[in-house]
Amino acid sequence: MEPRIEIVGADLRPDMAVRLASQGVGLLWRDDFPAARRLLAAMSRRLASRPADFYRYRQSRRNRARVLGMLLVEIGPDLRIDLPRAPDVRAAVEEAHGRPGRTPLTELLGMLSAHEWRVKGVPVEALGARIHPHYGVFAPTRQDYVDLVAAAPLPDVRLAFDIGTGTGVLAAILARRGVPLVVATDISPAAVACARDNLRRLAPRAEVLETDLFPAGRADLLVCNPPWLPGSAHSSLDAAVFDPRSRMLTGFLAGAAEHLAEGGEAWLVLSDLAELLGLRTREDLLTRFAAAGLTVADRLDAPPRRVTGPRAEEVVSLWRLRR
Structure with a gap:
């Protein structure tokens, strides 16, 4: 009607x-x-x-x-x-x-x-360049997660996978840090087109594939910044914030050990906002790591953001995981 x-x-x-x-x-x-x-x-x-x-x-x-x-x-x-x-x-x-x-x-x-x-681009300090988001692709206006990937101790890496690349900003960071080859993946055609546009300028040797989570093979470094809150997405931009039934988080952890090369690391970038809201516990997250055959080598936390309200206590962390 x-x-x-x-x-x-x-x-x-x-x-x-x-x-x-x-x-x-x-x-x-x-x-x-x-x-x-x-x-x-x-x-x-x-x-x-x-x-x-x-x-x-x-x-x-x-x-x-x-x-x-x-x-x-x-x-x-x-x-x-x-x-x-x-x-x-x-x-x-x-x-x-x-x-x-x-x-x-x-x-x-x-x-x-x-x-x-898209025309002006988003300046990314850690990259020393601008990222140009496309419609429906989450723009890296908040960059604490980017800074963590830019600062984390980098193991001996010949090949890295950036899972759920979005604009391609993390793949560009890895390439700028000297990773010889980065393969970025995303299930969204809009994100794939956006990442290809950005990486063509910033990291010409990087590859972008439209696929669900992992490409074939093993890599020395796996990086994933999944949506931070479990819940249903009601728009394309919601999909960058809400992860229905924690599907992406679960899929990344479940496939990490299989796709990690010997001695490699999986970097999971995640906010504790879900914990603050009572949507997930820290114990649940650690149990997920153990069930996936992963151990925590280290955790790096971003400095607190100068915000007020419910997100004032939020901490964004980079979990360094190994088999």
Whole structure:
């Protein structure tokens, strides 16, 4: 059943917009584009809440995304937005593989933001270069995990596997540290294309494969920075944060011993946020290591971040694991 659509403009009040969107009414914007952005921001403020319980918080976030997603704009056949003072969105829509038609304003703004990151790039201090993320690929704006991989004692490595490479930033770090060959993998076609673009500039000898977890063979070093929270992903960017049923963490640990060369190391980069939220215990993590036939050689912790709120106590660690 097609959702009910109402044509709206600058006279629509935020409270009424939230009420209609909560009832499943699509709000098709036909007015000044900056005014649509202001309305969306006002709707977002009215929906803002942060329940203490993690599951209620996630539920509120899903509801917020659903309601805000009811404010729509029309992308024309030429991939333009025919609204006063609308930006040129063609390149952003093309890069995100978007199509003409009614599109949530939140989604369009996400495309524009991703396009800006892709053009400007994200400066990575440990790399001395910029990484250019693609739409739907997690941008390395937070770099404590990158710094850990850049600083960890490097064993004698001829071949390294970077599992779940994303933008390719960790593969580029390993190549800059002198690893002769890095094979980066990802299951996402968008991530594979993004990593290839970045590594073509930063580490031409690196290979990028579209595969689930490990490539064939054994390597002296395995690196993996899986999503840090067990839980279902509801968007492509969610997939960089949430690991359904800890699938990637489990798969990496289960395959590490089989893919490690003699004397090699597996580097698992993981936050303790899941532990702070009561979603996993430290004992469970250590049990997973032992069950996979791995021992902890060392653990390196990133310096605390200067943040407030629930993540103020979070610690990001690089676990050095051996067979």
